[in-house]
Amino acid sequence: MIELHQSEHHTLSIRLSPDGFSFSIYNPLHDTSLSVIDKDIDSSLSLTANLKKAFQEYEFLGCPYRQVNVIVVNKRIVTMPLELFEDEQTELIFYHNHTPKENESVQYNILKKSSIVVLFGMDKSAFNFIREQYPTAYFYAQTSALIEYFSVKSKLGNSRKMYLFSQPQGIALYCFEKGHLVFANSFDCKYLEDRIYHLLYVWKLLNFDQERDELHLAGTLSDKEQFTEGVRRYILNLFVMDPTTNIDMQAILLCE
Numbered sequence: 001m002i003e004l005h006q007s008e009h010h011t012l013s014i015r016l017s018p019d020g021f022s023f024s025i026y027n028p029l030h031d032t033s034l035s036v037i038d039k040d041i042d043s044s045l046s047l048t049a050n051l052k053k054a055f056q057e058y059e060f061l062g063c064p065y066r067q068v069n070v071i072v073v074n075k076r077i078v079t080m081p082l083e084l085f086e087d088e089q090t091e092l093i094f095y096h097n098h099t100p101k102e103n104e105s106v107q108y109n110i111l112k113k114s115s116i117v118v119l120f121g122m123d124k125s126a127f128n129f130i131r132e133q134y135p136t137a138y139f140y141a142q143t144s145a146l147i148e149y150f151s152v153k154s155k156l157g158n159s160r161k162m163y164l165f166s167q168p169q170g171i172a173l174y175c176f177e178k179g180h181l182v183f184a185n186s187f188d189c190k191y192l193e194d195r196i197y198h199l200l201y202v203w204k205l206l207n208f209d210q211e212r213d214e215l216h217l218a219g220t221l222s223d224k225e226q227f228t229e230g231v232r233r234y235i236l237n238l239f240v241m242d243p244t245t246n247i248d249m250q251a252i253l254l255c256e
Contacts, residue, residue: 149251166219
């Protein structure tokens with residue numbers, strides 16, 4: 001267990017998801033981290049009210065940290081090339097792609113490894129509450145953490161790579177060629193057949209090679225055996241990442 005009096009040497013990561021919150025604490029000096037702590041949320045309460053309950057329940061959230069990272073799981077995302085990005089145009093670009101929403105704060109992440117910018121929306125009240133607790137906190141879209149992580153992985157070998165990140169509500173697909181992102185999108189699909197359909201559609205759309213290119217699976221894979229059996233009929237090189245879950249919590253450390 002972490003020694004709370006030494007918390008200022010550690011990094012706290014918080015994941016905000018519609019399904020619940022997750023927390024992890026990482027010690028960069030010893031390359032050790034706590035197991036991820038998951039907390040369900042009360043759907044009858046606002047995101048901020050749920051956060052306040054968590055801060056009352058967990059003593060470690062009241063400690064000072066070397067760095068605090070907040071991962072926002074949200075489908076309201078826009079990606080664009082870094083060379084076209086202008087800070088003052090953030091909200092204009094974001095709301096050109098999404099319908100305006102009340103109580104929303106538009107943030108962005110510059111991903112230098114991938115030369116892209118990820119714009120994302122998050123609950124403004126929750127943003128302000130976290131900033132009150134941790135004035136120097138960094139906010140990231142979950143997509144940003146995953147792109148940075150998969151981008152590094154994708155540089156191994158000469159084949160093109162598709163990464164499928166599975167969650168209860170759907171899947172996200174990230175495709176790379178020699179470390180460069182060529183496709184990123186998410187799909188609402190709970191059923192096995194729909195998930196296979198979407199990944200094969202994108203695979204064909206990008207003209208990936210069935211025998212040469214690679215598919216890597218991560219995330220919550222409750223039907224892993226059925227899924228892999230169904231996909232192997234079409235894609236030869238299929239791999240399950242280790243670990244499959246909480247990759248975003250680990251990946252966020254690469255963004256520091």
